[in-house]
Amino acid sequence: MNPRIDSLAMISRFYFHLITGRTRVADRIGIEVEEDTVMSDAVFEAIAERWPGTSDAGVWSGWRVEVTDSEGRILRTVSLDDCR
Numbered sequence: 016m017n018p019r020i021d022s023l024a025m026i027s028r029f030y031f032h033l034i035t036g037r038t039r040v041a042d043r044i045g046i047e048v049e050e051d052t053v054m055s056d057a058v059f060e061a062i063a064e065r066w067p068g069t070s071d072a073g074v075w076s077g078w079r080v081e082v083t084d085s086e087g088r089i090l091r092t093v094s095l096d097d098c099r
């Protein structure tokens with residue numbers, strides 16, 4: 016593994032919108048993470064960083080997180096039921 020290449024990993028701002036039914040809580044701030052984080056199971060850590068408390072099953076059951084890039088493209092949708 017080449018540490019120089021690892022340091023060149025693309026870090027971008029991603030947005031984690033909370034959604035259930037017709038309700039959408041838009042993430043207008045986002046966080047900067049590597050794209051690999053968004054596309055792997057590490058996305059759950061990023062969600063917890065952006066929305067602390069979302070692992071509380073009683074409150075967030077049935078909600079999902081729509082992960083978008085800075086252009087608003089949906090990259091991934093994750094159920095908060097899977098975050099536990």
